[in-house]
Amino acid sequence: MAVYTEFSDEELAAFIAGYDVGEVRFCKGIAEGVENTNYLLATTTGQYILTLYERRVDEADLPFFLGLMDHLAARGISCPVPVHDRDGNALNRLAGRPAAMVTFLDGVWVRRPTPDHCSAVGKALADFHMAGEGFGLTRANALDHTGWRPLYRQCEGRSDEVRPGLGAEIEAELDLLEAGWPDGLPAGVIHADLFPDNVFFLRGELSGLIDFYFACNDALAYDIAICLNAWCFETDLSFNITKARALLSGYRAVRRLERSEIDALPILARGAALRFMLTRLYDWLTVPDGALVTPKDPLDYYKRLRFHRAIDNAAAYGIDP
Amino acid sequence: MAVYTEFSDEELAAFIAGYDVGEVRFCKGIAEGVENTNYLLATTTGQYILTLYERRVDEADLPFFLGLMDHLAARGISCPVPVHDRDGNALNRLAGRPAAMVTFLDGVWVRRPTPDHCSAVGKALADFHMAGEGFGLTRANALDHTGWRPLYRQCEGRSDEVRPGLGAEIEAELDLLEAGWPDGLPAGVIHADLFPDNVFFLRGELSGLIDFYFACNDALAYDIAICLNAWCFETDLSFNITKARALLSGYRAVRRLERSEIDALPILARGAALRFMLTRLYDWLTVPDGALVTPKDPLDYYKRLRFHRAIDNAAAYGIDP
Numbered sequence: 001m002a003v004y005t006e007f008s009d010e011e012l013a014a015f016i017a018g019y020d021v022g023e024v025r026f027c028k029g030i031a032e033g034v035e036n037t038n039y040l041l042a043t044t045t046g047q048y049i050l051t052l053y054e055r056r057v058d059e060a061d062l063p064f065f066l067g068l069m070d071h072l073a074a075r076g077i078s079c080p081v082p083v084h085d086r087d088g089n090a091l092n093r094l095a096g097r098p099a100a101m102v103t104f105l106d107g108v109w110v111r112r113p114t115p116d117h118c119s120a121v122g123k124a125l126a127d128f129h130m131a132g133e134g135f136g137l138t139r140a141n142a143l144d145h146t147g148w149r150p151l152y153r154q155c156e157g158r159s160d161e162v163r164p165g166l167g168a169e170i171e172a173e174l175d176l177l178e179a180g181w182p183d184g185l186p187a188g189v190i191h192a193d194l195f196p197d198n199v200f201f202l203r204g205e206l207s208g209l210i211d212f213y214f215a216c217n218d219a220l221a222y223d224i225a226i227c228l229n230a231w232c233f234e235t236d237l238s239f240n241i242t243k244a245r246a247l248l249s250g251y252r253a254v255r256r257l258e259r260s261e262i263d264a265l266p267i268l269a270r271g272a273a274l275r276f277m278l279t280r281l282y283d284w285l286t287v288p289d290g291a292l293v294t295p296k297d298p299l300d301y302y303k304r305l306r307f308h309r310a311i312d313n314a315a316a317y318g319i320d321p
Numbered sequence: 322m323a324v325y326t327e328f329s330d331e332e333l334a335a336f337i338a339g340y341d342v343g344e345v346r347f348c349k350g351i352a353e354g355v356e357n358t359n360y361l362l363a364t365t366t367g368q369y370i371l372t373l374y375e376r377r378v379d380e381a382d383l384p385f386f387l388g389l390m391d392h393l394a395a396r397g398i399s400c401p402v403p404v405h406d407r408d409g410n411a412l413n414r415l416a417g418r419p420a421a422m423v424t425f426l427d428g429v430w431v432r433r434p435t436p437d438h439c440s441a442v443g444k445a446l447a448d449f450h451m452a453g454e455g456f457g458l459t460r461a462n463a464l465d466h467t468g469w470r471p472l473y474r475q476c477e478g479r480s481d482e483v484r485p486g487l488g489a490e491i492e493a494e495l496d497l498l499e500a501g502w503p504d505g506l507p508a509g510v511i512h513a514d515l516f517p518d519n520v521f522f523l524r525g526e527l528s529g530l531i532d533f534y535f536a537c538n539d540a541l542a543y544d545i546a547i548c549l550n551a552w553c554f555e556t557d558l559s560f561n562i563t564k565a566r567a568l569l570s571g572y573r574a575v576r577r578l579e580r581s582e583i584d585a586l587p588i589l590a591r592g593a594a595l596r597f598m599l600t601r602l603y604d605w606l607t608v609p610d611g612a613l614v615t616p617k618d619p620l621d622y623y624k625r626l627r628f629h630r631a632i633d634n635a636a637a638y639g640i641d642p
Contacts, residue, residue, distance in 0.1 A: 029352035032350070108330045
């Protein structure tokens, strides 16, 4: 929720001149995206999102992200599509930053998802997983289960500031997840961040998915586990099994879940909760004074983690195991 | 440059339902406006700016601001026009804040104005002054020369943190301006904040004026003095007389300046520089830790003030006195 990089009207005009998109009508910095700077750019040919990639994003990953959007759009997924310049490049530079323009998607994200929204998201996630097949590039998940302990080490001494005893609990969790993490599950391109603010709806229908900047190759069921955390807890952090059932049914209407994936859901959901708790914990403890963003409470994910830890099997998610 | 107030998609839909503007297509918080929260709202009938008025704005002033935009638009000024709901109200509430929707203006603001831009702004300011005649509501200038000393008192003890000796210089300036401030100049509705970010251009032509939230009744020439400060200094804070001449010529092509107004320009410009220095000084000294905005350097206006103080008469602005 910040605009980190600004540019002059002349710099913008020079950037736009490389594309076949007409002339600038307006360009407004928008309060979306924590990692990058985003502008809503309107030209005489249409509306676009202009993204300037900030330092937290590895430039070497950008061809994967932009190529994935091209690949998905060509397979019928409603998502932003990179605009290529007259030389065919989707990636250029503006104001000293790598920059890309993508098509604009109508829609609003829902603050309080209903079971119907969850069902639509489950279906869209499965469509995304199917459409990702055959994409030529790969990207390792920098925040998979092997990345959690190094991340925790960076806030190790201070986790108990957030909640007494939290450090010991995280360490026990890391031991267990590292020992028991499933392997051999069906894998492919996952979104890895399909939270409500990355899914647009229009008149009750899902209108598109955005923000592919955490996408990577990993177990497909791990993506479902992230969505169970992101969509199926109420604001009081109670778990809503009706929403989980809707999400999983929506998914299974498109892609068959294997036995091994269903069995793995509780540990995958537990890992996903820990992953988001750890990045929030890191941000919480390292946010600079005067920062432009308010860090999110890591304990929201501590409570989710405790829910997943307490269940026996995937039946708790409304699935028939 | 901040979004202070957020709302759910249901709250937005309920708000919109009171207007004849169709259904929401999207709604993006935009990084514009320090005082208020602004969203770019698109519906099936068009694009609008949706403003939520935050605590710094006095609700009692809102009918003046919104009525002024209606009045100006009806007289041919290109500016945002309030959208009235089905009951004829331009002002409603959203997420607990007073809120209004205005029409959207295409254009971008220029970071580095040329003399041509200054000429266009001078003309637009005069058009604005002429169009303001006959507007039925009035609003005193809360930041006129009688408001500067109370504002200074709030940062009195700390001004020397910004520059040694600044406090004594401000006090001497206040004494002089209070004693010599001109009265009886032609008065009317002034914009009072016509900085480059409030003037849009499209393909080199001025496409509109925005942000009427400092508008008030005061000497028209004081508005010109604000523009001299806002448009005619380079980034190194040197004064560009070519730009000033262009701005004043543009203005005079529309509205005749009286002898008294021309003679008063140096002291008005000096007062305008002090006024912006004082509000910046106040913000600089009172900005809370973790604020969402970076305060602007008050010394930019100290340097402008010193320029105006050193001149004999309006000839220094490229005008023939």
